[in-house]
Amino acid sequence: MIDSHCHLDFSDFDHDRQVQIAQARQHGVTDIVIPGVSAAQWPKLITLCQANSHLHFALGLHPYFLADFQSEHLEQLDGLLQEYAGQVVAVGEIGIDLAIDADAGLQEQVFMAQLKLAEKHQLPVIIHHRKSHHLILHCLKTVRFTQGGVIHAYSGSKQQAQAYIGQGFKLGVGGTITYPRARKTRQAISQVPLEALLLETDSPDMPMSGRQGARNSPVYLSQVLDSLVALRQESRQQLERQTEQNTRQLFKLNRS
Numbered sequence: 315m316i317d318s319h320c321h322l323d324f325s326d327f328d329h330d331r332q333v334q335i336a337q338a339r340q341h342g343v344t345d346i347v348i349p350g351v352s353a354a355q356w357p358k359l360i361t362l363c364q365a366n367s368h369l370h371f372a373l374g375l376h377p378y379f380l381a382d383f384q385s386e387h388l389e390q391l392d393g394l395l396q397e398y399a400g401q402v403v404a405v406g407e408i409g410i411d412l413a414i415d416a417d418a419g420l421q422e423q424v425f426m427a428q429l430k431l432a433e434k435h436q437l438p439v440i441i442h443h444r445k446s447h448h449l450i451l452h453c454l455k456t457v458r459f460t461q462g463g464v465i466h467a468y469s470g471s472k473q474q475a476q477a478y479i480g481q482g483f484k485l486g487v488g489g490t491i492t493y494p495r496a497r498k499t500r501q502a503i504s505q506v507p508l509e510a511l512l513l514e515t516d517s518p519d520m521p522m523s524g525r526q527g528a529r530n531s532p533v534y535l536s537q538v539l540d541s542l543v544a545l546r547q548e549s550r551q552q553l554e555r556q557t558e559q560n561t562r563q564l565f566k567l568n569r570s
Contacts, residue, residue: 316557318347318464319514319515320347322517323362324518335368341533350372350373351376359371372404374440375391377416380424403438403565404564404565405440408441410446411444411446418449429454429457433460437461440466441464450465468502470499479510485512487514488516489521490520491541508546508552509556512557512560513557539554
C-alpha cells in the first residue's frame, strides 16, 4: 500500500518519526507522499524525503496558511519545482476552503496561480476542498488544467466525483469512509471506477473511526483498505494492487 497523503513532517511526529516510518512499512505501507503546506516548511520537507527513498514530497501553499502568504512565495515555488524536477511529485497541498476564516478571493487567486505552475512544470496537483467543489471545478476549467491530480479526502456525491474524474482526477480515500454516518461519501466511493481511487491517511489528522481524538498515523492505512473492501465488490488483493498502481501512475513513483 501507499499512503498518498500524510503530513509526516509535522511536529506531531518529531519524537517518533523514524519509528512511525518503520512501523508503517511493517504494516505494508511501502511509500508515503508528503504534501507541502507553506513556504517555511518546504526546506525541512525536502531534506526529510531526500534522506529516505520511500518518502516523496510535493510542494504547495495550503489555504490554512495564507496569513503568512507573500507574493514571492509563488516565485520561490516556481524555482523549487524547476530545481527538484524529477524529485517533486506534485504541486500540493493546494485548494480552496470556504469553511475557514480566510479571504476567499485570495484563496482563489493563489490556487489559480499554483494550477498554472503545475501546468507549466507538467505536474499533478493535490487539492484540498471544503464547501468549495463548485469553485475548484470552475478554476480547473478556467485554467484549462490538463495534468490531473487527486482530490484529497474526497467527500461529496457520486455526481461531483464523476465531474472530477471527467477532468482527469483521482479521489483520495481516507478515514472518512471508516465512519458509517458518512453515507454520501461511502456511497460515492463504492460506485466510482476503481482506477480513480487512492488510499490516504492525512496523518496526523483525520483519525479513523474508533480513534477519535488520537493522532492519526500511516500505520493505520490498512483500516482504510478494510473499509474499502466492505464497500466494494472487488477482492482485497485487487483493491490493494490497483490503488497502489493508481498512486504510482499519478505521481510517477518507481518501485524501490
